[in-house]
Amino acid sequence: MKHLRREQALTAVTRERFVLTRTVIVALLAGVALLALFGPADAAAAERPWQRLPAASALLDGAQPTVTGLTLELPLVSDDGAAVALTVAADRPVDVIHLFATRNPAPEIAVFRFLDAQVHPRVATRVRLNESQQVIALARTADGHWLATSREIRITVSGCLARADAPGADAEMTPRVRAPSRLGRGETAELLAMITHPMETGLREAADGTRVTRRLVSRFELSLADTPLFKAELYAAVSANPFLRLQWAPTTPGELQLRWVEDGGREALDRSDITLR
Amino acid sequence: MTPSPAPRMPAIGLLLSSLLIVGGPASAQSPEDHSTPPALLAAACANCHGSDGRGAWPIASIAGRPYTELLRQLTAYRNGESLDDATVMPRLMAGYSATEIETLARWFSSLPVTPETAAETTP
């Protein structure tokens, strides 16, 4: 049995923290850019896409990532850059996965944090890619080791597939969840989560020529029986109606909670009970 | 009745290399010009106007229409004007250069109006 409930509360704190984080990132990027300009050149390292992208290399902070163990599944070519199916997976436990797009207006796509071994390091989502570019995934293991991979994708612009106005079938912040309510202890299952939201980038112009204010579902949290299992930070490069598919193997029964938080503080919550055989 | 295509097909060879050579000078004319051979350029029109420019009503038959008329009409389409009953032509012609449009006008104005006149027209 699943019951849906939406809680809407404005938390100004979240917004401030978000702004602060952005400031820090900008400062970091500036630093990295200076280093890149004036620091010692390393031709071999510069070959790697994550070394070339300031946001990614700032994260690595000089660490040399392993290039095996992390995989990115993306189509080779996509006709529709507004929603490209992406799956990232690690072959070993990791704490966090960062996704970047090298040629989007902003490089960050999403950050996935694996807080408990019940959630496996395999996440599928749908992303926006402005043009043909490389998508980068970086993952960090518990002992601080980095894994990295990248994939080239071609985005074609076709009038044939031009989208119409977004059909507003459901109200904004309406969650949709698919999780088995009953399964075997330790049995691996899929968990699907989607929420209706335009994910306004702040770059789009309305019909009257004014800019549509940036407004994102920027956080997603998953917990079972009050134990946090997984968190995601979502950026403007995540497609409208953010979608996540996780793989998990619950070990305790209890209430499953999924929480989405808009950057303005608005929240949606989905709760259901999980029983284990 | 279905006219036999034999007389209007190339009984003599369509000398391919020469077709290709014609493309050469065009590319030197202006940066926006492409060196597509006229026969290949014109072939893109055949999907709607027929292999030899004789479209089925109500799509215009363009074979043998005067050069100046074709040029005027295609140029108008290229400039975004929707002449007569055209719907898709402005959208298509926007993808061609002025030189290409001249080539197309010349090509189709040179084709015989009917298959029956093909033999008479050819030297």
Next chain:
Amino acid sequence: MTRTPIDRRQALRWLGGAGAASLLAACGGRAPEASAGTGNTASRGARVVVIGGGFGGATAARYLKRLDPGLHVTLLEPAERFYTCPFTNLYLGGLREFESLGHDYQQLRRLGVNVVHALAEDVDPVGHSVTLAGGERLPYDRLILSPGIDIRWDALEGYDRAAAELAPHAWKAGAQTHRLKRQLEAMEDGGTFVLVAPANPFRCPPGPYERVSQIAHYFKTHKPRSKILLLDAKDAFSKQGLFMDGWRELYGDMIEWVGLSGDGRVVRVDADRLEVETEFGTLHRADVLNVVPPQRAGFIAERAGVTDASGWVPVNPRDFSSAQVEDVYVIGDATEAAPMPKSGFCANAQGKVVAFAAAASLAGDPAPEPVWANTCYSVIGPDYGITVAGVYRVIDGQIAEVPGSGGVSPRGADAGFRRREARYAAAWYQAICEDTWGTVV
């Protein structure tokens, strides 16, 4: 205007009238012997094998022969009469007889194309030969593949060949089309027709939407209480705004479209129960169920080694030669030619470019600079047509839509505009079939 006489002479020669010598003189003094076609020893008697007699393959064979009658062109196509996918929706809607969609190969034979009604089973790209189902081997100097699509029977749970007998795809013209038509005719008024549309890429991007339009027309005239549900694995589709306007104008609320974000993606088909399950677990029951499943390049492409991990065929943009195998060209729905859509129109356009490129290659010349055009007509009702058009060129080494060109019919156009596009659609079908098979409908 020094090129005028050349264009003019070539145009005439295209029709088969001009003299070879006069033509060559106009082209910078190359001797007739040095030219392709009648003279060039490099291409004289060269063997080109074309696999697939649809819009791509038949066009390539026909244009090769028109370009250079000296070439030995063999077209392999199992069907003696080829039924086109374009306009099968009009048959389902009752606007067109099925037989009017069939084309034979008599005109291609008259032109000198060696048409062989056999299935190509294998390709030996090293030995340059094609093996037919009977075991016969055909050598080639250049191979042109126009294999169309195959259904991926393993890609959608519950949708296999047996399921397609109950819930047809009707995405290849023939028995499947008839099956769907019979089911629609047998359905009671007030029933629900469900169409399952796949994610990109797939054959004929506007096809599913034209299909529900035509079936809505059939329902409106025969079974007005019936409903149509379109479950889609995408949030955007070809000519979406125009289709939705047309649906509202002509069919009111008969057609309901559910996109990806509305949980429209179908993940399981139960053909026995005519039931489908979506990603988030919603069950939909149909009275007639039409599943357009995921697809890939026709199997012979894989045999020839031209497909990549996606199941489609990467090609060199300029001449549609395989990116993986030498002396093989691939055209039509099987290719990764985006932003060119997988349409019969594009297959025809690519067939011409490949005919020129293959003939040039045999003559030792580089492929000419290509240009492709596409116009996809969709007929929403008898007097209601819409289009999307595009002009494509190689820009920065990749196929791209020419900026500022192409696009869809205007939103909010008057009834006259829609009626004209419906009339043009019928004339277009006649013209492209003549251009492809030489047949007059």
